[in-house]
Amino acid sequence: MRALPATILAVCGLIASACGGAGTDGATAGQAAPATSAGQTPAATTGQTPAATTGEADVPVSETPEEPLDGKVVVIDPGHNGGNFRDPAAINRQVDVLTQKKACDTTGTSTDDGYSEAAFTWDVSTRLRKILKNRGATVELTRSGNDGVGPCITERAAIGNEAGADAAISVHADGSAPGNRGFHVIMPKKIDGPVDKVVKASSRLGVAVRDAFRDGTGLPYSNYIGSRALDYRNDLGGLNLSTVPKVFIECGNMRNAAEAAKFRDPKFRQKIALALANGLQHYLES
Numbered sequence: 001m002r003a004l005p006a007t008i009l010a011v012c013g014l015i016a017s018a019c020g021g022a023g024t025d026g027a028t029a030g031q032a033a034p035a036t037s038a039g040q041t042p043a044a045t046t047g048q049t050p051a052a053t054t055g056e057a058d059v060p061v062s063e064t065p066e067e068p069l070d071g072k073v074v075v076i077d078p079g080h081n082g083g084n085f086r087d088p089a090a091i092n093r094q095v096d097v098l099t100q101k102k103a104c105d106t107t108g109t110s111t112d113d114g115y116s117e118a119a120f121t122w123d124v125s126t127r128l129r130k131i132l133k134n135r136g137a138t139v140e141l142t143r144s145g146n147d148g149v150g151p152c153i154t155e156r157a158a159i160g161n162e163a164g165a166d167a168a169i170s171v172h173a174d175g176s177a178p179g180n181r182g183f184h185v186i187m188p189k190k191i192d193g194p195v196d197k198v199v200k201a202s203s204r205l206g207v208a209v210r211d212a213f214r215d216g217t218g219l220p221y222s223n224y225i226g227s228r229a230l231d232y233r234n235d236l237g238g239l240n241l242s243t244v245p246k247v248f249i250e251c252g253n254m255r256n257a258a259e260a261a262k263f264r265d266p267k268f269r270q271k272i273a274l275a276l277a278n279g280l281q282h283y284l285e286s
């Protein structure tokens with residue numbers, strides 16, 4: 001998302017062994033089964049329920065089989081936007097994120113050979129939307145393409161709130177020093193504000209996403225931020241202004257050659273989307 005000050009990097013470097021330790025707790029969690037037709041009862045397959053034969057026609061009969069995320073609302077926020085670089089005035093406009101003022105949005109990072117974070121987050125998010133919809137969820141994105149500008153981080157949070165999302169996720173990839181690698185999840189902290197009531201739920205969502213992401217992608221925990229890929233922040237508008245359970249995922253470091261190569265591969269992006277869907281589903285079913 002953005003480079004950290006050198007002082008923080010130095011501190012993280014000192015505790016890198018603790019940050020990036022290869023634990024085992026993620027190995028079994030988060031393997032939510034994809035939607036199946038296992039819920040179909042014998043009555044459904046024969047098509048003749050007692051209600052149908054006695055003529056109670058005013059009772060609606062569902063034609064589609066039940067999906068695991070029926071009734072759930074998920075908002076996906078694809079970080080940045082492909083057109084942000086065209087309108088610095090709009091993007092640099094200062095907005096209030098309760099703990100400070102900061103820019104409406106940023107351009108995001110890119111791989112060394114120019115694959116932008118905005119294109120990456122858009123692709124992963126649209127893949128994720130498709131998977132979640134197939135599992136029955138109602139899904140909303142915070143932007144409609146990758147050629148526009150914005151919206152501001154305040155608006156991105158508001159979209160999740162207005163949708164009454166059961167879960168919201170902001171998809172990013174980091175732009176850190178080339179030797180840094182791995183993914184991490186960012187969760188909100190209490191700030192004496194409206195986000196406080198969803199801090200606990202967001203933590204549960206974050207752990208579910210962390211576990212599923214490692215299982216599904218094989219990427220390591222970040223070796224430069226957080227502890228076991230979990231980080232908590234109070235300076236992000238997308239989290240501070242959320243009144244629904246929400247996390248950010250930094251899928252890895254786009255400035256690391258090995259991770260950049262993976263992010264450029266559509267098959268790997270599908271893997272990421274599937275892992276995120278499994279994490280969200282695990283949380284939504286818990």
Ligand SMILES: [Zn+2]
Pocket residue numbers: 001002079080108109117172173174
């Ligand atoms: Zn970002």
